[in-house]
Each structure stands twice: as structure tokens, then as C-alpha cells.
Amino acid sequence: MRTRLRIWLIMLAAVLAGALMMTGQVGGRFERGLEPLRFAANEHDASGKVVVVELDAASMAAIGRWPWPRRHYARAIDQLRRAGAASIVFDVDLSARSDPQDDAMLARALARSGGLVALPTFSQQAQTGGTRFIDSLPIAAFRAHAALASVSIQPDVDGLVRDMPLATTTAATPRPTLSAYIASRSGTADATFPIDFSIRPASVPRLSFAALASGRFNPALIRDRNVLIGATAIEMGDRYAATYAGVLPGVVVQALAAETLLAGVPVRGGPVAVLMLALILALPIARARRASIAIAAFAGATALLAAAVMIAQHRFLVHYPLGIGIGMLTVVLMLSLAQIVSHRFREEQLTDSATALPNERALLELAAPPTGAIGVVQLINYNGLAAVLSPVDLAQAIVRITERLRLASADGLIYRVRSDRLAFALSTEQAEEDLVAGLRAILLEPVEVAGRKIDVAAVIGTAIGASVAECFSTAAVAADEAAAAGEFWHGGITSRDALERSVSLMGELDDAIAAGHVSVHYQPKLHLSSGRVRSAEALVRWYHPTRGFIAPDVFIPLAEQADRIVPLTLHVLKTVLADVACWQRDGHNLTAAINISAKLLSNPAFNAQVDRMLDAASVPPTALIFEVTESAAMSDPDSAIATLNAYRARGIAVSMDDYGTGRSTLTYLRNLPLNELKIDRSFVQHARTRPQDALLVKSTLDLAHQMQLTVVAEGVEDAATLEFLRALGCDYVQGYHVSRPVPADTFLASLATWNGETPAAVAGRTA
Known part of the structure; x- marks a missing residue:
């Protein structure tokens, strides 16, 4: 159904493009540009009469x-x-x-x-x-x-x-x-x-x-x-x-x-016949699932359309407008390639490259565990196996293990969530003791790789809960505890325990904000063509007096579930406005990006408070970037688009975060009022060494730049990747190679170092 909808959307866009070319100047210019080719294809001598x-x-x-x-x-x-x-x-x-x-x-x-x-x-x-x-x-x-x-x-x-x-x-x-x-x-x-x-x-x-x-x-x-x-x-x-x-x-x-x-009296034919023929010829292009097939289908369709038009012109003396038809086919090709690239992004992002197994992100995208229970298998001798096996043989060993684990899986899917960890939905048809015994028998049996038997040492952690993320996290901790205790199996906390912990943590959030325990760190975004830091992403951090550092991927989802995300985001925005004002007073013309949760895009009360804060701030809205994820935009498309357009009207830039990891990237590029595109780190990290990743990154850069969008590559962790992206024409990079997220005072103090400035130059600018 989704494939059929994608095809219909592409064809509808092609029809609209054809209609625009019929009524606008672009179609006429395109047609005039093709005229020399049409005449050159049939060049001949005069009759001599x-x-x-x-x-x-x-x-x-x-x-x-x-x-x-x-x-x-x-x-x-x-x-x-x-x-x-x-x-x-x-x-x-x-x-x-x-x-x-x-x-x-x-x-x-x-x-x-x-x-x-x-x-x-x-x-x-x-x-x-x-x-x-x-x-x-x-x-x-x-x-x-x-x-x-x-x-x-x-x-x-x-x-x-x-x-x-x-x-x-x-x-x-x-x-x-x-x-x-x-x-x-x-x-x-x-x-x-x-x-x-x-x-x-x-x-x-x-x-x-x-x-x-x-x-x-x-x-x-x-x-x-x-x-x-x-x-x-x-x-x-x-x-x-x-x-x-x-x-x-x-x-x-x-x-x-x-x-x-x-030779006869030629006439000019109308565009409708050409549009209908082009629409029929465009179907194989829209249906293509690979770029090479789409390009071949485009070449064939263009050749057939041109041949039909030339036959009509020279045999029947009817001159049909070829440019409109080729323009339609070109639109279909561009949309199809963009969709194919998006789909490839999606597949790459959800698949472990070594084993072709679904990865952790694929697991976390499940709405809920199929049976409410998840098991995590940890290979405790993984490093030893990696030392004696080639990468190919090691991957084969992992695949052999997954083939056995499918017997205990509720849906037959095994996820490689880390190099040494596998996860799956537990079957609850057996008693827990019988299930653990069966897994022990499966994992203790050696696997055969390249003609030799390999012993695998493994432990397993299990957890029950309503949330995939919480359940998986708990099962992973249980596996760690089993390994530390020298046990084969350890059961994690129940969903009731998780609920109690989340309620306790969210009850402390307001006090933590008031006490200054929730702060904002900034990760710089390096502008490649100038070699200077021109922007930064604001990232929230929570250091608990007794629990210690609480990871954002733990408390932010809890804040969304407990409806505490509004005060948290407003606190971040207030902090960013104050910090940007300070930077501007010191002569730094920087922009700051703030992540906006899915729920907030359709929250009128939140947007009204944002408007009041912006009205009272001394910082122009043009210094701000609101980052939204693809999944955020899709929670309520109409409301999201209206909200983002309102932000744009104020001068705030809009950025799509984690590009390539959502479900309908092509739709967002067409509908959302974007200024910026951020390529997810999962594609950037290996783009220099994997030709497929390089092609995907380059295609995204070309597509975004044609749409007048700025591109930020996330997850840049070494100089070689940075130079690779610079050569491709990427606008900004962000990652540990430039800097980890740092507090505001450290960020400001490090600007001169990042930008290669001398202390004297900094003093002269701020004087």
C-alpha cells in the first residue's frame, strides 16, 4: 500500500509539473532549448525543387x-x-x-x-x-x-x-x-x-x-x-x-x-497527447526500486517519447511539444531517485552492515515488544573471537547464532544491537525456567564457521515492559549484571519498577531546573568553506546530586511521556537566548540550534510562550534554529507545517534533524519550510570508506543544495571524514572531531582556538 501511494504521489507531482510547464514560461524555454536537437536528429538536404x-x-x-x-x-x-x-x-x-x-x-x-x-x-x-x-x-x-x-x-x-x-x-x-x-x-x-x-x-x-x-x-x-x-x-x-x-x-x-x-502542410499538435504518453512511459520510472533501473527506465522512456514525436513530425507532419514530455519524465526521475535514496538511507540506517541483521534503531522503532518481553544476548568472549576470526568469519558466526535464537524469538527477528549483543522479542508461551534452559542449550552448542567449530560464551538478560526502549535498556543492564555475576541469565526490573522510577525522576525535574542541575551545553558546528565555527547546537544536560549524570536519552523520553517537556524546552530556550545575547555583546555573530519535541509542534500554549519570550528577548529570531526530527513532523503534519511556517515568519530557521532515519523523507522535503538538513551520523561515519554511504551522502548534498538548503553532517569524528565532506561541498560539520558538547563558558573560551585566531585578534574584535 505504501509503495502504491508513493507511486501515485510521484505521478501526481509529474502531472502538476506538466501543467505548470504548459501554462508557464519554463515549459516554453525548455521546448525552445530542445528544438536544435530535434532538427539535428533529422538533418537532410533540400529537394532541389x-x-x-x-x-x-x-x-x-x-x-x-x-x-x-x-x-x-x-x-x-x-x-x-x-x-x-x-x-x-x-x-x-x-x-x-x-x-x-x-x-x-x-x-x-x-x-x-x-x-x-x-x-x-x-x-x-x-x-x-x-x-x-x-x-x-x-x-x-x-x-x-x-x-x-x-x-x-x-x-x-x-x-x-x-x-x-x-x-x-x-x-x-x-x-x-x-x-x-x-x-x-x-x-x-x-x-x-x-x-x-x-x-x-x-x-x-x-x-x-x-x-x-x-x-x-x-x-x-x-x-x-x-x-x-x-x-x-x-x-x-x-x-x-x-x-x-x-x-x-x-x-x-x-x-x-x-x-x-x-512535403505537406505541417501543424502543431497540442501538449495533452504528449503529456498522456509521457505519463504512461513514466510508470516504470516511478516503480523502480533501484537508481540504475530508474535511470535506465528514464532513458528508455525518453527515447520512446522522442521517437514517437519525431515519427509524428516527419511522417504525419504534426509537431508535438517534446519538451513538456521530457520535463515530466525528468520530474518523475528526480522524485524517484530521491525516494530511492531515502529508502536506501532508511535500509542502511536500520541494518547492521556486517551481518545484514536489523540493528538497535530498528528494534527501538517498534511501537511495543510483540509479547511485552525482550531478551538481550551478550557474547562475553566476543573480543577473543574477533582476534582469531576474520571479519567475514566473525560475521558468519553471529549469523549462525541468530539462526538458533530464532527458535526462541516471538516473531523470528533477531537484532544486532551492538557488535557483541543480540536482542529479540521473547516468546512467552513457555515458563521462564524452560525458556532459559532452552536458550542455554542453544548457546552452549558450538557453531561451525569455515569448516571449524567455534565455542561461544554468552549470557542473557531479560525484561518485561510496555516500552521497547525501557524494556531493551533494562534487559541490557540485566545481561551486564549476569556477566558480572558469572551467571548465564539475569532478569531485569518489571514495568512497575520502571514506572516508579520514571515517576520519581519526573517529580524532581522542576526542582532540578530551579536548582541549576539542568544545564545547556553547546556543540559547535564548523562552517567548512570558511573554517570557522558559526553556529552551535544546544544540548540539555542533567547532573543529579545523588544519581549522577542522567543521559538525555533517558530523561527526555520520560519528560515527553509525563508532559514535562514544555518547561524543559522553555528552560533551554531561555538559557540559549541569554547565552546568544552574551555572545553578541562580545562580538560573536553566532546562531544556536534548539531541538523541538514532536508534541510541541502542535501545542498552542507552548508556542504562545515562545512568542512572548522572543518578544522580550534582545536577540533577533534570526539567531535561532529550531531542529525537528522527521518523526516529529509526521505526528501531526498539518499542525507541524503551520507551526514551522509561523517560526519561519518570525525569522527563525528550521532544520530537519537525523535526515534519512524517518519514514517519509521525500514528503518532508517537499512540504516542510526548511532552511537546513542534518545528515544522520549513521551515514556520515563510514561515508569515506563505504562507497554506498558516500553515494548516499553525495546524493543528499546535491538534492539539498538544488533545493537551496544548508547541509550539516553529524557524527564527524576524524579529520579524514571532515576533509572528505569538504570535498563533497558540505556546508557544516558537527561531531567529536570538532568538539564534544561543552558548557557555555567553555564554548565561548574555545571559539578562538576553533577559528584559528590569536588572542590579539580576539581582543581587537571585542574591544
């Missing part, structure tokens, strides 16, 4: 002045008529009178042609910027014995010529364009057709007007051909920028348009 007689530079030099005496045009008509031209079409303005004798000579030549000649008409603005147009026609003496065809080349908004009208109206009369006249095609006035610029302009036969006028040409070039007479000399200025073909003389554009119509 249209010959261009050029008013070229040689002709200009031979005749010597412009406008030319029209006796030259008269001689040209006679020469072409005698050579057997099928038609003679002028792309030369003949709308003004010239020398009477020359005009008379041209009129007589037109009469002799017997209707073989077409002369141009056109419209032009009466004045620059005006709305009134003047129609220009050849003088009356010429119109009596010649057809009239319109000259109309209208570039698109980007200045490139793509289409040509079939007809235009001049002097209140619809007239075919030169190209339509040559090809004997009819059509509605101002209806356009796409010019086939895959025809090579250089393949159109050409003849210099000077050679024609002097009679030095081969009549076979003209016989049964349609002749276009027009200017190609640069100084004549009649030039247009055409898509793919470059800058062409107007008469050559007319010739290409005529060649297009000689």
Missing part, C-alpha cells in the same frame, strides 16, 4: 548601384522563362515607381511570362511604434500580368523565426505567402505552420543574379524548378535569426518554408 537566385555581393558589384534598374529584372524573367522555370517568385520590393522606361520593360516581360511570375505584397507600420499599417503592392503596371503573394516573416518573442503564415491579408484581400504560392498550398489568413529547419540551408540550389543576367548558367538548374529571387548580400540587411539554422537571408527562409510545404 526550389532555386534561389541571389542578389548577392557579386551581383551588387556587377550592377554597381541600388536600387537596380528594373531592366535587369526584365532580362532575368526572360532568361528564366526560356530556361523552363516552373514559377518565378520575387522577394524584392516593387511597390514604388522607378525610371519609366525600366518599368515599361519589366511590365512587358511580365506580360510575356504568361502568368509565370508572382510579385510580393507586404504591410508595414505607418510610423515607428504606431498601430496603423500601410499595405504595399507592386505598381499597377506590374499587377496586370503577375500573381501577388505576401511577404511575411514574423520572429517569435526571443527573436528567432520558427513559423511562417500560409496567407496574410493585404489591401483587404487574403493572399498566399511566397512559400504557399510556390507549393500551391492554401490556408486561412494568418494561420501558421512550423518551418522544417532540419533542411540544410546550404543544400538549397543557388544562382547568382549576375550569372543569370549575363546568361552564364546551366539551364538544367532552372528547368521545372520554382525560382525565388531575393537578396542575400549582407549590405541588403534582409536577414533573420532562425532556430538551429542560425542567421539566414530572408529569401533562404522563404525557400526553406516552401520546401517544407512541398
Whole structure:
């Protein structure tokens, strides 16, 4: 069901992207960008049925002045008529009178042609910027014995010529364009057709007007051909920028348009058919579970779509917009790859790499123990086994043990929660004594690895409880106690004992905050490009007078369960605001990140208190970052998004913590108002040595940066990993290699060391 929903979401996003490209400028630009490829794929020579007689530079030099005496045009008509031209079409303005004798000579030549000649008409603005147009026609003496065809080349908004009208109206009369006249095609006035610029302009036969006028040409070039007479000399200025073909003389554009119509009248097809075909072809991409398959499916779908569009264009003369379809396929590919990367993150994060067993995080994600009981097996001779076995053989030994433990597991799943520890849900169908006896028999039997038998020394701890985390923690402590006591088995505290401890601990939380036992430490975030610490994450710490240090992963979940998380978070926020104000007074422009619990995103009372604290603070909200986890955002998506948008509106940055460890990463990237992405330490630690982890980290960096998000890599514990991340273009790193979390005064005192500053520089800045 989840896979089907993912596919539908991707396809819906593709449809929306296609609709946006249909209505927006992006689709048009993409389509125009693909045009050269479309024409290049079918580049071919002209049919040769249209010959261009050029008013070229040689002709200009031979005749010597412009406008030319029209006796030259008269001689040209006679020469072409005698050579057997099928038609003679002028792309030369003949709308003004010239020398009477020359005009008379041209009129007589037109009469002799017997209707073989077409002369141009056109419209032009009466004045620059005006709305009134003047129609220009050849003088009356010429119109009596010649057809009239319109000259109309209208570039698109980007200045490139793509289409040509079939007809235009001049002097209140619809007239075919030169190209339509040559090809004997009819059509509605101002209806356009796409010019086939895959025809090579250089393949159109050409003849210099000077050679024609002097009679030095081969009549076979003209016989049964349609002749276009027009200017190609640069100084004549009649030039247009055409898509793919470059800058062409107007008469050559007319010739290409005529060649297009000689093959048939092409039309432009609508985008809906392309979108439907692209949607069908996109399904294999959306269904792909591996990146290589998705990319191969994309390549195949793109090739099929392009082939269909090209067949429609060149066989059926329908020009469909290819760019919209490829844009849709690209969107589907990007979303699918992001989902695949997210899924790979998820699998990597929940799996032990050596044995492919589910790991501790997978166990802790269970809502509750399947039977309310968990067992933890600790291999007390693990270090000895690691010393004598290769890593592969050691992993095989662990797998052999898990195969036996499945007999005692309630659901058949065994979790490798630490290198020397395995955990599983206990079956409660047997009495405890029988269960322990059975486990003892299973674990005392040697396992066979690489042809030799290996003795495994193990102890087991068990616990019963409603919470997986509490139950597992208790069972792990019980295993430690069994090992310390030299016993095979030890049972942990019951859920009632755990409940009593949590109630006692939460009852002391308010007093601990008031007494200053709950403090805030800061872990610096190093900005890689500058090499300076520019931010820090605020982490809460509790040192109990009698219990000692209480781990955050113990008391924070208890605070959430006992509804004590609001005062705890407000205490942290109050402390951070005071510390940041102090830093700014000392000249340190730093931001501080605060973790926001899942419950607080939909808590109006908490958000109102945060607003009051921010209003009263001397620190601008832009100095704060609120970090939320993926699971936090999913507890109530609508409320979470509204709350985070309100934070963003105040200027507070929003960061997604532990990226890759949640359930629907792609959804969050699309819906949440994020500024920052934090890659979970489980992927960062081995990215330098594991190609798969490196690919996942790099893919996340590329995706986040394309979405204008800052990326923080957590868990950086050595210089090599830091330099690896710097080379990938990561923005910030955080981890023990930079610094452990430290108190506020230590953090401030260490800034100069982290930033490589001298004491004198620090004194000069704070003076």
C-alpha cells in the first residue's frame, strides 16, 4: 500500500509539473532549448525543387548601384522563362515607381511570362511604434500580368523565426505567402505552420543574379524548378535569426518554408497527447526500486517519447511539444531517485552492515515488544573471537547464532544491537525456567564457521515492559549484571519498577531546573568553506546530586511521556537566548540550534510562550534554529507545517534533524519550510570508506543544495571524514572531531582556538 501511494504521489507531482510547464514560461524555454536537437536528429538536404537566385555581393558589384534598374529584372524573367522555370517568385520590393522606361520593360516581360511570375505584397507600420499599417503592392503596371503573394516573416518573442503564415491579408484581400504560392498550398489568413529547419540551408540550389543576367548558367538548374529571387548580400540587411539554422537571408527562409510545404502542410499538435504518453512511459520510472533501473527506465522512456514525436513530425507532419514530455519524465526521475535514496538511507540506517541483521534503531522503532518481553544476548568472549576470526568469519558466526535464537524469538527477528549483543522479542508461551534452559542449550552448542567449530560464551538478560526502549535498556543492564555475576541469565526490573522510577525522576525535574542541575551545553558546528565555527547546537544536560549524570536519552523520553517537556524546552530556550545575547555583546555573530519535541509542534500554549519570550528577548529570531526530527513532523503534519511556517515568519530557521532515519523523507522535503538538513551520523561515519554511504551522502548534498538548503553532517569524528565532506561541498560539520558538547563558558573560551585566531585578534574584535 505504501509503495502504491508513493507511486501515485510521484505521478501526481509529474502531472502538476506538466501543467505548470504548459501554462508557464519554463515549459516554453525548455521546448525552445530542445528544438536544435530535434532538427539535428533529422538533418537532410533540400529537394532541389526550389532555386534561389541571389542578389548577392557579386551581383551588387556587377550592377554597381541600388536600387537596380528594373531592366535587369526584365532580362532575368526572360532568361528564366526560356530556361523552363516552373514559377518565378520575387522577394524584392516593387511597390514604388522607378525610371519609366525600366518599368515599361519589366511590365512587358511580365506580360510575356504568361502568368509565370508572382510579385510580393507586404504591410508595414505607418510610423515607428504606431498601430496603423500601410499595405504595399507592386505598381499597377506590374499587377496586370503577375500573381501577388505576401511577404511575411514574423520572429517569435526571443527573436528567432520558427513559423511562417500560409496567407496574410493585404489591401483587404487574403493572399498566399511566397512559400504557399510556390507549393500551391492554401490556408486561412494568418494561420501558421512550423518551418522544417532540419533542411540544410546550404543544400538549397543557388544562382547568382549576375550569372543569370549575363546568361552564364546551366539551364538544367532552372528547368521545372520554382525560382525565388531575393537578396542575400549582407549590405541588403534582409536577414533573420532562425532556430538551429542560425542567421539566414530572408529569401533562404522563404525557400526553406516552401520546401517544407512541398512535403505537406505541417501543424502543431497540442501538449495533452504528449503529456498522456509521457505519463504512461513514466510508470516504470516511478516503480523502480533501484537508481540504475530508474535511470535506465528514464532513458528508455525518453527515447520512446522522442521517437514517437519525431515519427509524428516527419511522417504525419504534426509537431508535438517534446519538451513538456521530457520535463515530466525528468520530474518523475528526480522524485524517484530521491525516494530511492531515502529508502536506501532508511535500509542502511536500520541494518547492521556486517551481518545484514536489523540493528538497535530498528528494534527501538517498534511501537511495543510483540509479547511485552525482550531478551538481550551478550557474547562475553566476543573480543577473543574477533582476534582469531576474520571479519567475514566473525560475521558468519553471529549469523549462525541468530539462526538458533530464532527458535526462541516471538516473531523470528533477531537484532544486532551492538557488535557483541543480540536482542529479540521473547516468546512467552513457555515458563521462564524452560525458556532459559532452552536458550542455554542453544548457546552452549558450538557453531561451525569455515569448516571449524567455534565455542561461544554468552549470557542473557531479560525484561518485561510496555516500552521497547525501557524494556531493551533494562534487559541490557540485566545481561551486564549476569556477566558480572558469572551467571548465564539475569532478569531485569518489571514495568512497575520502571514506572516508579520514571515517576520519581519526573517529580524532581522542576526542582532540578530551579536548582541549576539542568544545564545547556553547546556543540559547535564548523562552517567548512570558511573554517570557522558559526553556529552551535544546544544540548540539555542533567547532573543529579545523588544519581549522577542522567543521559538525555533517558530523561527526555520520560519528560515527553509525563508532559514535562514544555518547561524543559522553555528552560533551554531561555538559557540559549541569554547565552546568544552574551555572545553578541562580545562580538560573536553566532546562531544556536534548539531541538523541538514532536508534541510541541502542535501545542498552542507552548508556542504562545515562545512568542512572548522572543518578544522580550534582545536577540533577533534570526539567531535561532529550531531542529525537528522527521518523526516529529509526521505526528501531526498539518499542525507541524503551520507551526514551522509561523517560526519561519518570525525569522527563525528550521532544520530537519537525523535526515534519512524517518519514514517519509521525500514528503518532508517537499512540504516542510526548511532552511537546513542534518545528515544522520549513521551515514556520515563510514561515508569515506563505504562507497554506498558516500553515494548516499553525495546524493543528499546535491538534492539539498538544488533545493537551496544548508547541509550539516553529524557524527564527524576524524579529520579524514571532515576533509572528505569538504570535498563533497558540505556546508557544516558537527561531531567529536570538532568538539564534544561543552558548557557555555567553555564554548565561548574555545571559539578562538576553533577559528584559528590569536588572542590579539580576539581582543581587537571585542574591544
